[in-house]
Amino acid sequence: MKQSLTIGWLYPELMSTYGDRGNIIALQKRCEWRETGVEVLHLDLHFNPNQLSQCDLLFMGGAQDKQQQIVTEDLLKKRDVLSQMIENGIPGLYICGAYQFLGKYYKEANGNILKGLDILDLHTENPGENSSRLIGNIAVKALNNKIIVGFENHGGRTYLGAQIKPLGKVIKGFGNNGEDSTEGVIYKNSFGTYLHGPILPKNPCLSDLLIKLALEKKYNSPIQLSPLDDSLETKAHNAISKRLKIKI
Amino acid sequence: MIMNALLILIGKLFSMISRLLNVGSGSTWPGHIALSINKNFIKDIVKKNPHLKIILIAGTNGKTTTSKLIRTILQKNKIRVIHNESGANLINGIASVLIQNASISGKLNSDCAIFEIDENTLSLILKEIGNPDFLVILNLFRDQLDRYGEVNTIAQKWNESLKKISEKTTFILNADDPQVAYLYLASHLKGACVKYFGIDSENQTAEKTQHASDSTYCPNCGKKLIYNSIYFSHLGNWECKKCGYKHPSKTFTKSPFYPLTGTYNEYNTNAAVLLSKELNIPTQIINSALHEFKPAFGRQEILNINEKKVQIFLSKNPTGFNESLKTISDLKAKNLLIVLNDRIPDGKDISWIWDVDFDDFSFQFKNVVISGKRTYDMGLRLKYAEFKNFKIEENLEEAIALSLEKTSKSEILYILPTYSAMLETRKILTGKKIL
Numbered sequence: 177m178k179q180s181l182t183i184g185w186l187y188p189e190l191m192s193t194y195g196d197r198g199n200i201i202a203l204q205k206r207c208e209w210r211e212t213g214v215e216v217l218h219l220d221l222h223f224n225p226n227q228l229s230q231c232d233l234l235f236m237g238g239a240q241d242k243q244q245q246i247v248t249e250d251l252l253k254k255r256d257v258l259s260q261m262i263e264n265g266i267p268g269l270y271i272c273g274a275y276q277f278l279g280k281y282y283k284e285a286n287g288n289i290l291k292g293l294d295i296l297d298l299h300t301e302n303p304g305e306n307s308s309r310l311i312g313n314i315a316v317k318a319l320n321n322k323i324i325v326g327f328e329n330h331g332g333r334t335y336l337g338a339q340i341k342p343l344g345k346v347i348k349g350f351g352n353n354g355e356d357s358t359e360g361v362i363y364k365n366s367f368g369t370y371l372h373g374p375i376l377p378k379n380p381c382l383s384d385l386l387i388k389l390a391l392e393k394k395y396n397s398p399i400q401l402s403p404l405d406d407s408l409e410t411k412a413h414n415a416i417s418k419r420l421k422i423k424i
Numbered sequence: 425m426i427m428n429a430l431l432i433l434i435g436k437l438f439s440m441i442s443r444l445l446n447v448g449s450g451s452t453w454p455g456h457i458a459l460s461i462n463k464n465f466i467k468d469i470v471k472k473n474p475h476l477k478i479i480l481i482a483g484t485n486g487k488t489t490t491s492k493l494i495r496t497i498l499q500k501n502k503i504r505v506i507h508n509e510s511g512a513n514l515i516n517g518i519a520s521v522l523i524q525n526a527s528i529s530g531k532l533n534s535d536c537a538i539f540e541i542d543e544n545t546l547s548l549i550l551k552e553i554g555n556p557d558f559l560v561i562l563n564l565f566r567d568q569l570d571r572y573g574e575v576n577t578i579a580q581k582w583n584e585s586l587k588k589i590s591e592k593t594t595f596i597l598n599a600d601d602p603q604v605a606y607l608y609l610a611s612h613l614k615g616a617c618v619k620y621f622g623i624d625s626e627n628q629t630a631e632k633t634q635h636a637s638d639s640t641y642c643p644n645c646g647k648k649l650i651y652n653s654i655y656f657s658h659l660g661n662w663e664c665k666k667c668g669y670k671h672p673s674k675t676f677t678k679s680p681f682y683p684l685t686g687t688y689n690e691y692n693t694n695a696a697v698l699l700s701k702e703l704n705i706p707t708q709i710i711n712s713a714l715h716e717f718k719p720a721f722g723r724q725e726i727l728n729i730n731e732k733k734v735q736i737f738l739s740k741n742p743t744g745f746n747e748s749l750k751t752i753s754d755l756k757a758k759n760l761l762i763v764l765n766d767r768i769p770d771g772k773d774i775s776w777i778w779d780v781d782f783d784d785f786s787f788q789f790k791n792v793v794i795s796g797k798r799t800y801d802m803g804l805r806l807k808y809a810e811f812k813n814f815k816i817e818e819n820l821e822e823a824i825a826l827s828l829e830k831t832s833k834s835e836i837l838y839i840l841p842t843y844s845a846m847l848e849t850r851k852i853l854t855g856k857k858i859l
Binding site for chain 1: 566575576577640641648772773775778798799803805807808809810
């Protein structure tokens with residue numbers, strides 16, 4: 177039987193400012209190249225929450241502040257379904273603004289507090305106009321000591337609660353807050369991160385992990401993905417590692 | 425003022441030396457030095473020349489081309505202009521142009537100054553020169569988010585600084601860009617008048633919304649805009665069904681002649697022609713200037729290299745890149761060289777290449793070579809857009825040689841570079857630096 181996945185892309189119109197579409201393309205192509213059926217559901221403003229539960233894998237990117245405010249209102253209405261899916265181990269990748277959303281709150285530069293979805297034990301604070309944004313190439317050690325590379329650009333500093341694990345440890349760059357060397361979050365099969373780049377094309381190990389987790393969850397059995405030729409991915413990954421003076 | 429005379433003298437000497445040594449003819453150092461010694465340098469020179477008409481051109485894409493179009497038309501009408509033609513559009517660049525053209529006493533022997541202005545510099549320059557005679561705003565697209573911030577952030581900054589402009593200024597705004605058209609309403613502008621350009625064409629409507637659209641939500645109330653037609657990205661005939669805000673009626677939508685291909689250049693040309701009409705330049709003069717127009721460096725500029733034609737399409741952000749691809753594909757391009765850099769003028773974040781709709785062009789080109797500091801990222805982008813058989817050559821000189829070799833004498837090699845990549849490519853092809 178041919179396997180297939182349904183990927184839910186949350187707010188592609190509003191939450192896709194930093195090339196995050198590349199993550200969807202990476203997931204989609206890596207399924208197609210393995211002849212795994214793949215469908216991408218575009219879940220835009222006012223989508224029906226029932227559509228969420230059809231998804232085997234979720235993705236949401238970052239956005240401009242104004243667009244983020246529009247999304248907050250809509251997403252708060254769907255909070256319970258999303259929370260249930262995350263608790264049930266439906267894999268998902270949440271980048272930047274989406275990652276911040278999963279937490280308790282976001283404190284804006286002017287001190288104003290924006291309510292989060294309160295699904296994960298984390299919160300984000302923007303230290304104000306006088307603090308600079310955290311911008312630049314970043315490398316993180318994650319997923320059993322693999323190097324994950326990307327580009328970060330965020331004003332907010334995210335702090336994790338005591339009971340929740342970071343995605344990895346920062347080797348070069350700032351990560352969650354530029355203070356504690358943590359980057360991102362990992363909870364059950366959900367991953368939150370500040371890495372753009374976009375993250376997946378240059379880090380195929382993470383793309384494949386998401387696909388594998390989604391298939392295993394859906395078909396309730398262990399899955400071995402067939403290997404793909406990743407030589408170009410490796411070169412792109414190594415080029416940036418080399419630039420950051422990280423031993424490959 | 426003796427100080428300014430000295431600064432002008434030093435600046436001129438500096439320019440002369442750098443020209444002699446061929447280390448970049450449009451150096452911004454004279455301006456840098458002048459402003460660090462007298463921060464009111466620009467203000468002083470402008471005050472000294474009350475007769476000088478000032479035209480500012482801002483926007484994400486098309487500044488250099490539009491400025492050059494305006495310059496060509498004005499000069500055809502025997503108006504003496506100064507212009508930051510090398511594209512040095514930060515405050516140092518503006519000061520440098522003044523130094524180059526001023527006499528030691530600070531007097532300018534010209535009627536009109538045409539300055540293209542960087543998005544982040546617009547507020548600064550308005551503080552210096554006060555009220556320009558014309559302010560042209562072309563568009564606002566996502567571009568170098570690590571340097572400029574998000575589109576809304578720039579729009580807000582602009583709103584603030586435009587509020588201070590007096591009745592002296594005429595605004596030339598793009599009616600098809602919701603965010604740009606809204607500047608007039610949001611800033612409660614006092615300008616003498618506002619004129620809107622745009623395009624109106626039945627057969628140019630894009631089939632689908634492009635992914636890299638930034639302002640498809642109402643700038644007034646936040647509701648999703650309805651488009652009766654989309655020309656590209658978020659440019660089109662838009663309307664908000666909730667608050668009733670809609671694209672203003674356009675004063676000018678059809679130039680008698682378009683010297684450059686591509687829908688984006690129709691906008692640039694319409695903006696330039698509209699402004700020229702406001703200056704009462706006769707239609708005949710405008711028309712013949714447009715026919716004589718030569719593209720600015722790297723903006724559809726054609727170079728002849730060893731009996732082969734090379735055409736450079738600067739492509740530095742998703743919307744610009746999409747339009748370049750569409751335009752060269754309409755020109756039946758066979759040979760393509762893409763050069764992706766991530767130096768400061770390009771933006772250090774190259775994530776945006778994933779917002780470019782490469783997928784529509786996977787089978788379009790016979791020979792594709794890629795190069796630049798982020799070659800492998802571009803390689804991945806093309807791989808995931810299912811491009812086949814593209815060649816990767818990190819070394820730009822070799823990439824150019826390889827591309828030229830693949831291009832036959834009757835064909836054109838199209839080069840799509842980011843900003844610093846364009847300068848490097850031109851230097852290799854012509855042996856000369858522009859900046």
